[in-house]
Amino acid sequence: MSDEAVSLELLRAPVGTHDLMPGESDRWIALLAMFARHAQLYGYGLIQTPLFEDVRLFKRGVGTETEVVGKEMYEFEDRGGRAMALRPEGTASVVRAFLQARPTPPFRAWYAAPIFRYERPQAGRYRQHHQVGVEVLGISDPDVDVEVLGLAIDYLTGLGLQGFTLRLNSLGDGACRPQYLEALKAYLHDHERELCDVHAEKIDRNPLRILDCKTESCRSVSVSAPSMADALCDDCATHFERVTEGLEAGGISFLLDKRLVRGLDYYTRTCFEVTFDLGDGELTLLAGGRYDGLVEVLGGPPTPGIGFGSGIERVLLACDQQGVFDIPSKSPVVYVVDTTDGRAARDLVAEFRAGGIEAERGYGNRSMKSQFKTADRSGARFAVVIGERELEAGTVTIRDLRGDDEQIVIVRSEALKYLSDRSITAPEGSS
């Protein structure tokens, strides 16, 4: 490869990653604030865990048979020879942090974090994507399931999204799932030749996946396959009933989806997904469930857990499609135009900023016309002008760029007060 080709590649973000640029990021800030607000209402505190962990954490917690861990992890060896991995999902790290700090349960945490999976990018799928999510540890009460789902729905609704579907299922637990899996495997082996090529060989390794397959052949087999929902033990059945009852009581609509399964091994009992219809296909905006065995698997005391993760990029994609949550990028309130030597602009923006007013200015000796052009494009509400006349008179000219061409001249020392009185909020975008 030539040096030129190399340098061009260095100018690109790595495959499947994207830069979040100023302008677009205002929308992210608003989304995170929205999620943080709802999470706080439900009693969650922010948690931040490392971007990478010992690879064994994920292998043991998430499961080596899963695609996410088996084929899609970003693994690397650090300089000390330790096998590490960029986190491919959010839950394992939170549980690890919980076990390390040992706070008294119940433990509730929310997070916003980049997630890494080595896969081919496409619409709504990236090698680095970002999730907001929550985890609750230490409560097995089905009411927590209802609360977690309530938070998820509140968050999406708060963004203005509508028309998404909450899908719900129960995966059973250690008492009933093993028996069910045996029954399912037996059934699938009986119909082995009807399954699609991809799944025919997965019967013993990951039978649940087959229920999720969309091909005609698998679908027709799975329709009459035994379902977990019908094989739940009494405890699981009761739990699930309380969850659906709670959702109904809370006015949260959901769809019972007996074929819903999850790609990660640790889920038990309640599992769910929020999907969004994109016209030609569905997008999963949020997914999660209960994982009552995970803490133990990772070496901790028996501790129930539940949580979800929601892909920020996907949620924003859905917002785009519905034309909601369209947050304009931030503009300054005032733009200082200085056609003298710039000293007045230097002092004025400093004064305005100290007074809490977002201020920008022009640099270099550009013409008044071009500075005004820049002021307009900046989206500023006011232009504050310092020219020879103002400099001599100790005044400033203030022009309302978004109103009816009002322009006044006031003494310089009153500029801050004048602007403060009139600029509670910046105008949205440039006109």
Place this chain on the structure above:
RNA sequence: GUGGGUAUAGCUCAGCUGGUUAGAGCGCCUGGUUGUGGUCCAGGAGGUCGCGGGUUCGAACCCCGUUACUCACCCCA
């Protein structure tokens, strides 16, 4: 990992069956009297036509390779 589509100016794209100095819109810069943006007018800057090789008198255009982007499958937020 598999398959399809695409790659021309900062952005969105035209470039007829290969034929002179590669175009448009938007954006950007400058000007249209004296200190004023958002409309209008004039001018200007800006391109290794993704990269490498081949065919040809001649390639943005045809062929091969390669990289990236994109969509889909697997899987997933």
